[in-house]
Amino acid sequence: MLTFPRRLSVRQLVLRELAAIGAVFSLWQGPILANEICVIDDIGAEVCMEQPASRIAALSPGATELVWAAGAGEKVIAVVSYSDYPEQAKDVPSVGSHTRMDLERLIELEPDLVIGWVTGNPPEQLEALSDLGLPVFSIEPRTFEAVSNTIERLATLAGTEEKGFAEADRFRQGIAALERQYQDAEPVSVFYQVWDEPLMTVNDEHLIGKVINLCGGVNVFGNLDRLVPRISAEAVIGANPEAILAGGMGEENRHWLTRWEAFPGIDATARDNLYFIPPSLVQRPTPRMLEGSQLFCERLDDARAKR
Structure with missing residues (x-):
């Protein structure tokens, strides 16, 4: 949970109210919508959205690249430092580094999906975003297949399956060709x-x-x-x-x-x-x-x- 000083600014009051609203909704066990989009992230959590993400925050340079690879680069509204690829990423507002994010600035940008880095982002900051009701999709690909699979899951969340799945398959086939070439x-x-x-x-x-x-x-x-x-x-x-x-x-x-x-x-x-x-x-x-x-x-x- 976020801890605020005794004297709260208007911005901090908003954050506190959002956290309270998020807590209420987390206790409500409503029906699962028929068109709900759900994927499992790399910590085993199910991330569900009622509609494709349209405002994505990517909290590592790798996450930024992967979102672009999934065909959803135009939906990225927040990145962190060193997010320098593709070139368009340099024009997206930065909310700090992957180890120290400005949560207030991030929330002001109103993301509807946050892409976190399992071992790179501070867990307490990702938890704070989750407590505010934001879907947090945590990633950390550790195999070649996981890279392709991550692109596909991001494309599913963003509704850009055609581009994302094609790029995932291009990478998959390229790695397979190298495996054949160097197997002996x-x-x-x-x-x-x-x-x-x-x-x-x-x-x-x-x-x-x-x-x-x-x-x-x-x-x-x-x-x-x-x-x-x-x-x-x-x-x-x-x-x-x-x-x-x-x-x-x-x-x-x-x-x-x-x-x-x-x-x-x-x-x-x-x-x-x-x-x-x-x-x-x-x-x-x-x-x-x-x-x-x-x-x-x-x-x-x-x-x-x-x-």
Whole structure:
């Protein structure tokens, strides 16, 4: 629940009244409408709407891309920082960052559907929006199929099934083609650097880990327990990967790779297998992962050719 200071502004009084109304409606067990639209989100909650969403708030850059992929970009009325794709998303009002949203500003924009990020948005803020009666659809695709399925569910909620299902199938078929192409590829040991300070990577359960496997790579840290584990430079040196790939802090910034040039004993360095991958192509669970996966596979092909 939202907690307000003793002296309430007009805006805060409105929020309190909305919360009270939302609580009343949550207790009412009315009949399910015949034309109600219902889907299950990634935390297992059923999200139902009486009619297709027309005012969507996307609370992560990935969610923004996915809504556009579902054919509902014109319905997005609120985003968060770094929502920079597609280009039109830059013109949509921002309500803060994915970790700290301005709830009052968001509510002023009157969304009728909120797309939340399971492990990225603060749970208390998503709960506050739910308490106000707003449908919150929480997502976190962790497989290629989940990316397609998320697009389809978003298209169902927005009433844009024709465009959304076509895009989901395009992604599905593209990934399947890569799987066929690299199913017998010679293994390449890989270290993927997802962050610099602290040094972080991904395990095999992470979607990026699945990109590595898709391309015939073997993630040298794939068996670690955490999805995004912290590691040391010494651990990377000890693992001796044949290829190192990194995203960096920007679409054209490869400076994270320069630290590894100081370690000529690593096979990846000795063979010049230090590769930059634009981070938004593999670090957001969106259809652009197909482009990122193709690029990733090409880099590992280059490493194979240097043997």
